Amino acid sequence: MISSKYTIREQNEAQILNQIIKEKEISRAKLSQVTSLNKASVSAITKKLLADHLILEKRIGELNTPGRKPIMLTFNNKAALVIGLDLGYNYIDGMLSFLDGSEIRRFQLTETTITKENFFQLVDSVITELTLQLPQTVYGIIGMTVAIQGQVLHDKVISTAYDYLTDIDLIQELNAKFDFPVNVENEANLSALGEYTFSSHFENLISVSLHNSIGAGIVKNGKLEIGKKGYAGQLGHTILFPDGRKCGCGNHGCLKQYCTTQVIYSEIKQAKNLAKVNSDIIAELYHQNDETVQKMLGDYAKYLAIGINNTIMLYAPELVILNSALTKKIPEFVTMIQNNLKNQFAKEVNVINSPISWNPAIYGAIAFSIQRFLNIEQLKLDSLK
Ligand SMILES: [Zn+2]
Structure with missing residues (x-):
């Protein structure tokens, strides 16, 4: 047929x-x-x-x-099924959806030690959970897209911060394992695509992912801007302080040396002499009016705003969306960033928390596979509204 x-x-x-x-x-x-x-x-x-x-x-x-x-x-949104995966430093998120992104099942592995040895086994376990009792559809699963933090070009991982992925041909291994096509793309890019497809009516937007790295996904005229080599939007490597802290990229003073979640957590942990730190603990201290934490977050907001200001001046987006556990749990942090945009152009651009309640990169991964299957590049879906 x-x-x-x-x-x-x-x-x-x-x-x-x-x-x-x-x-x-x-x-x-x-x-x-x-x-x-x-x-x-x-x-x-x-x-x-x-x-x-x-x-x-x-x-x-x-x-x-x-x-x-x-x-x-x-x-016919129920003609086929799609899988989105987000590979984190110590987690794997996955979702199975119909062709319009409406969720069938989600599964999360959290606070997991992922190593080269157990990686494929963990991916298998997530896929097995997601595909238990598949709904009957005409096409079955038409694709899976995998989000990673790193540089990706045409489904090839060029570089990544995850040790467990080094020296692995991720796409070849996954395609050999599963009988549906697998794609891989940068996490910040997919977050931007997720926002473009599911949460926004704009054609030009920037999604800033603040995790262990800082990345900006750029959607320009409805299309992802990845640059010739796939590293467009690596906001973390824009320079904040000339001659500042040394960065692995070869430069000094890169933004990522001053305000990734990793840096923020470890600096607050030290300043407050905490045994353990995460976004919940920081949010609690912030909301208890802890002066040190409030002051430190004020500084991080200033740094991030400089990076965001520079990106706005290059791309003139209609909206900037933040994607981070910290901004979700401390909405005031978003306001601080917005208030630090003082430039007459940049201050007109709204900075908001992601309206997608769960992992925007997963939704972007779903959108990526749907776009390929339908051959529609500027696709807007409203299954989340
Ligand atoms: Zn750098």
């Missing part, structure tokens, strides 16, 4: 499908109007999309509309 589920959808077909997704319900006549494709082409393309089970026909107004009943076309 289906010759290949991974064939590239041709451009007109992708355009029609995207329009149906956007409009939710649309007639063939309206499709022809808005896409400027003639009625015969629209009819042929929708016939194919119906045969491929990617769209459904819905009759409306049957009870009280006189005359010919219009047939509306809708997207």
Whole structure:
């Protein structure tokens, strides 16, 4: 019935499908109007999309509309399944969803020691959990995208901070393991794609991931800006202080030497003489008006704002979205960053916490695989709204 589920959808077909997704319900006549494709082409393309089970026909107004009943076309979001994975330093998050990103199941491994030796076994255990009792769909799982913190170019990991991934051809190993196509992309880029696809109506936005590293995912005119070698948006390696702290990249004074979560945690741990530190402990101290923590977060906000200011001046986004456990638990931290944007252009740009309640990179990973399967690049889905 289906010759290949991974064939590239041709451009007109992708355009029609995207329009149906956007409009939710649309007639063939309206499709022809808005896409400027003639009625015969629209009819042929929708016939194919119906045969491929990617769209459904819905009759409306049957009870009280006189005359010919219009047939509306809708997207069949339950035609296929997608997996998103986010590999962290000590965690693996995973989600299984339908073709519109609506969640079927999620699974998290937290505070896990991931090593070269147990890595693939851990990935297997996450996938096994996610794929227990799969819902019946026409296509089954059409792809999995993996988010990692590091430099990625065309599904190849160029460099990563995770020891457990060094000297592993991640994509080749995963593709050999699973019978669906696997992609890999940078975590900050995927977070930006997740925000673009699921949470925002903007075409230009920047998502700043503040974790063990600092990365900016840049969406420009609806497309991810990764640069020729995939390292565009490595905000952590922009220079904050000339001749400052030495960085592994070869420079001195990089932003990441002053305010990754790792640096923030260890400096606060030392300053407050704490036995243990995490985002909950810092949030608690902050909200108890601990002067040291408030002052330190004020400084970190200033540093981050300089990095964000510089990025805004380069890309002029409509929105900056922060993705971090710290900003989630201390919303005032976002306000401090916003207040440090004093430049007349940058201060007009809103800085907000991610509206996605759980891991935006996972949603970006899901969106990445859906985009490839449908061959639609500027895809907006509203399953989270
Ligand atoms: Zn650096």
